Amino acid sequence: MLLLSIFVASFSVASASDFQREFDLTWGDQRAQILNGGELLTLTLDKASGSGFRSKREYLFGRIDMQIKLVAGNSAGTVTAFYLSSEGPNHDEIDFEFLGNLSGDPYIVHTNVYCQGKGDREQQFYLWFDPTENFHTYSIVWNQQRIIFLVDNIPIRVFNNEESIGVPFPKNQPMRIYSSLWDADNWATRGGLVKTDWSKAPFKAYYRNFNANACTWSNAESNCASQMLNSARNNVWRTQALDASGRRRLRWVQRYFMVYNYCADLKRFPQGRPRECRHSREISTPQNFGVPRSTSTSPCQGSVIDTWFSGPMEGYLDIYMYPRSFVVATAELAVAVFFLSL
Ligand SMILES: *[C@@H]1O[C@H](CO)[C@@H](O)[C@H](O)[C@H]1NC(C)=O
Numbered sequence: 001m002l003l004l005s006i007f008v009a010s011f012s013v014a015s016a017s018d019f020q021r022e023f024d025l026t027w028g029d030q031r032a033q034i035l036n037g038g039e040l041l042t043l044t045l046d047k048a049s050g051s052g053f054r055s056k057r058e059y060l061f062g063r064i065d066m067q068i069k070l071v072a073g074n075s076a077g078t079v080t081a082f083y084l085s086s087e088g089p090n091h092d093e094i095d096f097e098f099l100g101n102l103s104g105d106p107y108i109v110h111t112n113v114y115c116q117g118k119g120d121r122e123q124q125f126y127l128w129f130d131p132t133e134n135f136h137t138y139s140i141v142w143n144q145q146r147i148i149f150l151v152d153n154i155p156i157r158v159f160n161n162e163e164s165i166g167v168p169f170p171k172n173q174p175m176r177i178y179s180s181l182w183d184a185d186n187w188a189t190r191g192g193l194v195k196t197d198w199s200k201a202p203f204k205a206y207y208r209n210f211n212a213n214a215c216t217w218s219n220a221e222s223n224c225a226s227q228m229l230n231s232a233r234n235n236v237w238r239t240q241a242l243d244a245s246g247r248r249r250l251r252w253v254q255r256y257f258m259v260y261n262y263c264a265d266l267k268r269f270p271q272g273r274p275r276e277c278r279h280s281r282e283i284s285t286p287q288n289f290g291v292p293r294s295t296s297t298s299p300c301q302g303s304v305i306d307t308w309f310s311g312p313m314e315g316y317l318d319i320y321m322y323p324r325s326f327v328v329a330t331a332e333l334a335v336a337v338f339f340l341s342l
Contacts, residue, residue: 024055047201079182
């Protein structure tokens with residue numbers, strides 16, 4: 001037994017947090033720094049440049065977790081990106097992008113999935129906490145069947161493998177982990193209306209507790225080829241899907257915090273929505289988008305929220321945007337009710 005566990009351990013794909021060992025600082029000179037013996041990484045943006053880092057390893061499927069504390073104060077115009085990407089013209093990519101805002105105004109979490117060079121699958125969310133006050137965990141689960149985006153272990157988005165109906169799915173190209181902090185004030189905040197205030201520079205984001213339970217790729221081979229690994233404990237991600245509680249959480253996020261969903265943007269797809277939007281049950285469709293359904297599967301079943309907001313929200317169906325006041329008013333209530341209902 002001991003021998004066996006030593007053997008399994010030697011094949012372990014998990015890599016704990018040592019930024020020095022796992023990442024290269026790729027741009028921004030001294031603006032990217034690894035501190036505290038590899039435990040903490042900081043990125044800085046000033047008027048001259050942003051900064052970024054990249055994983056030394058390449059991965060083909062896995063679960064990647066990173067704790068991030070985003071740029072505090074007036075972060076309008078800044079974007080902090082955390083993503084997986086392959087190389088080359090027909091690259092695959094799985095994105096988290098955090099769009100900054102004026103002090104007190106909410107960040108937007110922008111997500112996207114690229115396959116063979118084509119993205120256009122954006123979903124955006126507000127968060128149910130202030131991401132600049134503390135570290136929070138942002139995770140990507142990537143297996144053969146689906147991609148799950150999680151925030152503090154709460155699923156905010158699922159992109160299913162729907163190759164059976166002709167939707168490409170990233171599964172052949174190994175990816176590295178990337179992160180960067182840069183100026184994007186031509187689009188990031190309120191669509192580019194709010195510009196970066198350079199008098200507040202330098203802007204800083206913080207990273208810690210990186211973890212990868214993943215198959216690494218080197219010399220054209222995955223280290224997961226070994227069957228041994230299939231029995232290892234840390235391989236939950238390989239078949240991870242949403243259970244009932246996961247689906248309830250996802251619905252809660254999509255109902256109260258979703259800002260934009262490409263699947264609901266009919267103006268953008270006059271020829272018909274992308275195929276994955278027609279089939280997916282996990283993704284809100286225009287029929288229900290923005291309108292809380294008072295069904296028995298609601299995470300806030302019987303709560304005041306369902307009845308209170310089913311009326312006022314209907315008016316916003318056309319623009320698929322929640323007004324700021326609505327989000328602020330409901331966010332705290334929704335959080336309270338949600339956590340009580342778990
Ligand atoms: C910034 O705040 C404004 C006003 O509350 C809001 O409309 C917007 O969605 C927020 N986020 C970004 C990234 O623009």
